[in-house]
Amino acid sequence: MTAIQISNVEKRYKSLQALGGVSLSIEEGEFFGLLGPNGAGKTTLISIVAGLIRPDAGKVTIHGHDVSGDFRAARKMLGVVPQELVFDPFFTVRETLRLQSGYFGLANNDAWIDEVMHNLDLSNKADTNMRALSGGMKRRVLVAQALVHKPPVIVLDEPTAGVDVELRQTLWKFISRLNREGHTVVLTTHYLEEAQAMCKRVAMLKSGKVVALDTMAALIRRISGSQLVLHMQQGTLPEALRPLLIHPPEADQPNKYSLRINDYAEVETILAGLRQAGVVIDEMQLQQADLEDIFLQIMDGGSL
Numbered sequence: 001m002t003a004i005q006i007s008n009v010e011k012r013y014k015s016l017q018a019l020g021g022v023s024l025s026i027e028e029g030e031f032f033g034l035l036g037p038n039g040a041g042k043t044t045l046i047s048i049v050a051g052l053i054r055p056d057a058g059k060v061t062i063h064g065h066d067v068s069g070d071f072r073a074a075r076k077m078l079g080v081v082p083q084e085l086v087f088d089p090f091f092t093v094r095e096t097l098r099l100q101s102g103y104f105g106l107a108n109n110d111a112w113i114d115e116v117m118h119n120l121d122l123s124n125k126a127d128t129n130m131r132a133l134s135g136g137m138k139r140r141v142l143v144a145q146a147l148v149h150k151p152p153v154i155v156l157d158e159p160t161a162g163v164d165v166e167l168r169q170t171l172w173k174f175i176s177r178l179n180r181e182g183h184t185v186v187l188t189t190h191y192l193e194e195a196q197a198m199c200k201r202v203a204m205l206k207s208g209k210v211v212a213l214d215t216m217a218a219l220i221r222r223i224s225g226s227q228l229v230l231h232m233q234q235g236t237l238p239e240a241l242r243p244l245l246i247h248p249p250e251a252d253q254p255n256k257y258s259l260r261i262n263d264y265a266e267v268e269t270i271l272a273g274l275r276q277a278g279v280v281i282d283e284m285q286l287q288q289a290d291l292e293d294i295f296l297q298i299m300d301g302g303s304l
C-alpha cells in the first residue's frame with residue numbers, strides 16, 4: 001500500500017516558486033529521506049502533507065485519504081514532528097500529551113503515553129511544566145506529541161537539529177523500532193551521515209524540484225571507487241586534474257579538493273601532477289565516497 005502519494009504539487013509564495021511540481025510515492029513501511037539545502041522546499045512539502053498549508057496545484061493522499069478533501073482521516077494516519085518548538089508553557093508534559101490524545105479522540109491513552117515517555121527518556125519529567133524544560137527535552141515532547149495516536153506514518157522535520165548525542169541515540173532507537181514494527185518514516189535532515197545510516201530510499205530536492213530519487217545503496221554506488229581528499233597549503237588544482245573533481249571545493253574550505261580515483265595507481269599520477277605544478281599538500285586522505293559527496297555533486301548540477 002502507498003503511505004504517502006504526492007502528485008504534481010506546486011506552491012508559490014508571491015514571486016517565489018517554493019515547489020515546482022513535486023511527485024513522490026512513499027510505500028508503507030519505508031524509511032524515506034527528504035534531503036536538500038536550505039530553502040529547497042522540504043518544510044513546505046511537509047506542511048502540505050500535514051495539511052497545514054494548501055498547495056496551489058497537485059494532490060497529496062495519506063493511506064488513500066486526500067489531505068484536502070478528507071483532512072481528518074488523513075491527519076489521523078500522520079504524526080508530524082515539526083522543526084519549530086511551539087508549546088503551551090502552562091501544561092506539564094503529561095498534560096500536553098493527554099491534550100494531544102484528546103485531539104484525536106483518545107480518552108484512555110495513558111498506557112501508551114507512559115510507553116512513549118519511557119522510550120524517549122521523559123518519564124522523570126512527566127509532571128514538569130513545559131516552560132521549565134530544556135530545548136532538548138522540549139524536542140522530546142514534540143516527538144512524543146507526534147506519536148500519541150500511534151500514527152502509521154511518522155514525518156520528522158529535522159528532529160535532531162541542535163540536540164545532543166544522547167537524544168539522537170534515544171530518538172533513533174525508538175524510531176527504528178517503530179519502523180521495524182511497520183510504521184512508515186519520512187525524515188528531513190541536514191545531517192547526511194544520519195540519513196545514510198537510517199534511510200533506505202532518498203529524494204533530493206533543489207529549488208522546489210526533485211533532482212534525485214533512488215535507494216540509498218544505488219545512490220552510493222553511483223560514485224564508484226574511492227576519493228582522494230587533498231588539503232592544499234599552497235597553489236591550486238592544475239587544469240589537467242579538474243575533470244577528476246567530484247565537486248568543487250566548498251566555500252568554507254576552498255583549499256580542500258576531492259578527486260575521484262578508480263585505481264590506487266592513479267594516486268601516483270595525481271601526486272606527480274601536483275608536484276610539477278608546485279602545489280604543497282598539507283594533508284591527504286584516501287576514503288570511500290559517501291552520501292555527502294553525492295549530495296554536493298547533485299546540488300552542484302553535476303552528472304553522476
Ligand SMILES: Nc1ncnc2c1ncn2[C@@H]1O[C@H](COP(=O)(O)OP(=O)(O)OP(=O)(O)O)[C@@H](O)[C@H]1O
Binds near residue numbers: 013037040041042044
Ligand atoms: N511563509 C512563507 N512566505 C514566503 N516565503 C516562504 C514562506 N515559507 C517558505 N518560504 C520560502 O520558500 C522556500 C522553501 O522554504 P522551505 O522552508 O520549504 O525550505 P527547506 O528546504 O525546508 O529549508 P531549510 O532546510 O532551511 O529548513 C524558501 O525560499 C523560503 O524562503
